[in-house]
Amino acid sequence: MESRQILKERQGRSLLRQEVSEGIKRYILENKLRPGDPLPTESELSATLGASRSSVREAVKTLDALDIVEVRHGHGTYVGRLSLSALVEGLTFRGLLSRDDDFKVMSDLVDVRELFERGMAERILTSLDSDHLRSLYRLVDDMERSKSGDGTGFVEADRAFHALLVEPLGNELIGQLSLAFWDVYTIVVPHLGVITSKDEAETVANHRRIVDAAHAAHAGDTDAFTRAIAEHYAPVRRRVQEAREADAAG
Numbered sequence: 001m002e003s004r005q006i007l008k009e010r011q012g013r014s015l016l017r018q019e020v021s022e023g024i025k026r027y028i029l030e031n032k033l034r035p036g037d038p039l040p041t042e043s044e045l046s047a048t049l050g051a052s053r054s055s056v057r058e059a060v061k062t063l064d065a066l067d068i069v070e071v072r073h074g075h076g077t078y079v080g081r082l083s084l085s086a087l088v089e090g091l092t093f094r095g096l097l098s099r100d101d102d103f104k105v106m107s108d109l110v111d112v113r114e115l116f117e118r119g120m121a122e123r124i125l126t127s128l129d130s131d132h133l134r135s136l137y138r139l140v141d142d143m144e145r146s147k148s149g150d151g152t153g154f155v156e157a158d159r160a161f162h163a164l165l166v167e168p169l170g171n172e173l174i175g176q177l178s179l180a181f182w183d184v185y186t187i188v189v190p191h192l193g194v195i196t197s198k199d200e201a202e203t204v205a206n207h208r209r210i211v212d213a214a215h216a217a218h219a220g221d222t223d224a225f226t227r228a229i230a231e232h233y234a235p236v237r238r239r240v241q242e243a244r245e246a247d248a249a250g
Helices: 002-030 042-049 053-065 085-097 102-119 121-127 130-146 152-169 172-192 197-216 223-249
Strands: 069-072 076-079
Touching: 002 042, 002 053, 042 053, 053 069, 102 121, 102 152, 102 172, 102 223, 121 152, 121 223, 130 152, 130 197, 152 172, 152 197, 197 223
Parallel strands: none
Antiparallel strands: 069 076
């Protein structure tokens, strides 16, 4: 009887915290606040939302974890960066948690990453200028020089390459999602034995082929570019499948 009452009280607090969290989000939207803008003090939010200060405090902690608000100790609370860090953490945890799900997660992430880049191919090609192309070539050269190192420089250049590829679109959400899925993949994949150092040369060649195709493409001619994107992701998908089969056999 006592445990049932405790559970009921916890559920009530959870619902209240959720209601206050929604109230804070509504406040941000209704007042057209932007990332970095200050929020009212805890007391002011409490009065505005008609909630206790403890409820506001708990709601702010929840929203802080989701990067919707940012608590700067000694300075106040601000609208957060609204990044996808919570999505990355959730997908990463799922990929690491279960051997039954991890290869499926990796396969799905490869599909989504390819979907972004192939689906936006025409717009990417018409948006890339000579400065972007030179920067992409430099990143491929960085990957080439970083082969067989500790892996850090190679991974950083790879990540920067895919960020720069979609940057000219000017679509912040696509950029964030693309990198979020990239980050999850690179965090989880070492635990699955999918990528080895011998794959680096193939990866560099495929990235260079993407830039070559973008450089040579005429406006509206996306065939060579989309083929290069597909050729980049095909071996990644193959390695995930091979690792899945090896795991099942072992």
